[in-house]
Amino acid sequence: MINRRNFLKTLTGTTIALPSILNANENLKKDIKFDEIADVIIVGSGVSAHICAAYLVKNKLDVLMIEKMDRIGGNSVLSQQDFAVLNSDLQIKAGIKDSEELFLNDLNKAGAGYNHLEHSLRIIRNSNEAYEFAKSCGVKYANKLKFLGGHSVARSVETIGGGGACIKALHEFFLANKGRFKNETKSDEIIQDENAKVIGISVRENYRFDRNLANDDRQNLSGVKKNYKARLAVVFATGGFSRDVEFRSIVNPRLRLAKSPSSLGQTAGALKQMLKIGAIATQLALSRFSFGIPTEDLIYGIMLDKNAKRFLNEDGDRQGLSNKILAHMQNLNTTSYPTIILDSTGFANSHDPNRMQSFIIAGKMKKFDTLDELANHFKLNKDELLKSMQIYEDGIKKNKDEFKKDLSKIKNSSMSKAPFYAMTAAPGLSYTPGGVWADTNMRVLHISNYEPIKGLYAIGEATGGVHGQARLTSCSIPDCMTSGIACAKDILKGI
C-alpha cells in the first residue's frame, strides 16, 4: 500500500531520476552485477525481432528476447503483413516480369528522394530470401499475389491470418529452438564497457505498462531492476513511436492531432536509449498515415470541416490528404476531424461496395435518410451544410470545381440523392519512418564518427531513413525481415 510519505517520495524520485541525455560516460560501468546472460539480447517482439531471433537460434546461438508489454508482437500482430517480394515463387508462377529497377523506381517515387538507396536495395535484393526463410519457419502465405497501389506490378504476398498468425508461427519456432522469452520486461538503459562496447542492458522485470500515463517511459516506476549481459550483441527491434503524442509533437507539431491505430506501447523510450549513447536520429518528422476508408473512393463525395465547409480536392492519396487535413485543423485551431459525405450515387460508385457495407455494419460509416440526422450526428450547421452541397452541385453542372477536382473522374456522382453516408475523416498515424541510422548490416552508427557502436544493432521500424517521404505500401514487412536477417548474419560473422 502506498502511504503518503512513500507516495511523495516516488514523485520526487521521478524528477531526480531524469537521465542526462548524451552523457554516455555514466553508462560505462565496470563492476556491474549481471542477473542474466545470453549470446544475443533482442529488445522487442515484433516481426523484425522474431525473424532475427529465428535465424540466430537456428544457428545455435543462445537468444533472449524481451518485450515490455504484456502483449507479444507490437504493431506486427495488428498488421495485415502484406509483403512485397521481388521474384517470389508466386511472381514466377504467374509469369509476372519484375526487376530490381522496377521495384527501385517504385520505392524512389514514394520515397521522393528521402529514401537511402543502399537500404532500398537491401530490401529489394533480399526480399525473396526473407520470404523463403519466413516460410521455412512456418509462416503461411496465400496462393495469390496482390497488386497494391504505388507498385508497378503485382508483387505483394498475402500473409494468411495476418500478423497474429505470423508472430504465432515464428514464436513457436523460436521457443522450439531453445529461444528464451520474457514479456513485461522493459529495457531502460544500454550498458557499455570502458571501450564503449555495448555489453548489455539494464531492464525492469514485472513491468506493467500503464496506458493512463501521459508518458509511460518517464512516469511508470513499476517493476524490478535487473541487469542483462549480452556476450555478442544487443539488438533493438523496438518499433516506432506513433503512440507517443508528446514526442511526435516535438518532432512535428502537426502530428499532435493525428489519431493512431498502433499498439499502445509504440513510444519513443527505446529510441531515446539509443540516442543517449550516441546513435544518430534521422527523419523523425516524417509520418505515414492510414485512413478509415479507401481513399480512392473519396473522389465521389465531399469532405467538410467543422464549419461544414469544403477545404480540399478530395481526389488524393492518403498521405497527401492526411497532411492537408491536419494542416487545415491547425489553421482552424481545432481538434475536430472533418466529415466525409457521400450520397447514394457516390456510394454506389465506390470501387468495392461490399467493403463499404462492412464499414456500415462495423459502425465506422453511418447511413442517414435525411440531412437533418446527418447534421445532428456530426454537429454540423445545417444551413452551411446545405450551402456547401449546393456549391458543389453547381460546380458539377458548370464542370468547374472550386478545389479543381477533375470532375470527369467522378462517374456522375452527385450530392443530392438520399440516403447519405458519412464518417469522420481522422488521419491515423500507423508508422513512423524516422528512427536511428544504421548501415546495411544494421549496425547502429555513432554520431561523432559515423562508425558502428560496437555490439549494438537496430532493425525494423526502429531505424530511420529507409523508406523516405512516404513508405511504399507492403514494404515495412520486407524491411523488417531483411534487416533482421542482415543483423543476424553480421552477428554470426563476428564469432
Add this chain to the structure above:
Amino acid sequence: MRKLLMILMFSIFALANEFLIKPHHVDVKLKCSDCHKQANEKDYKALDSNACLSCHGSKEKLAKRLDFLKGKNPHNSIHDNANLNCYTCHNEHKPSFNMCNTCHNTKTWMKEIK
C-alpha cells in the same frame, strides 16, 4: 503548488476507498484475502493471471466459451491468440478496459466487459 498539493492529498484519500469489489465477485462473497495471499494488507500486490485462473479455469477453457465469436473472440483473437493476461482488459478495483475497442467498434459484437 498549493493546488498541486491539494490534488495530491485528494488522491491519497481517494486510495482508501478505491478497492471496491465488482458485483459478480461480491455475489460469491469474495474477500480481499481470497485473491491477495500476502499475510499483511500492506504487502498486497497486483495479481497475475494465474490468480484469476485458479477459479476461472484455463485460458483455453475461457477461450472456448467465446468460440462462437470466431476471429473476434477476445480470448483467442487473430492478433493475440490466447497470449494476453486477464488484466490487460479486466480490472477488479476500477472500470475494465476493452482493448479491442482502441481500434475496432466492438459494440456490434461484444457486450460491455465487466
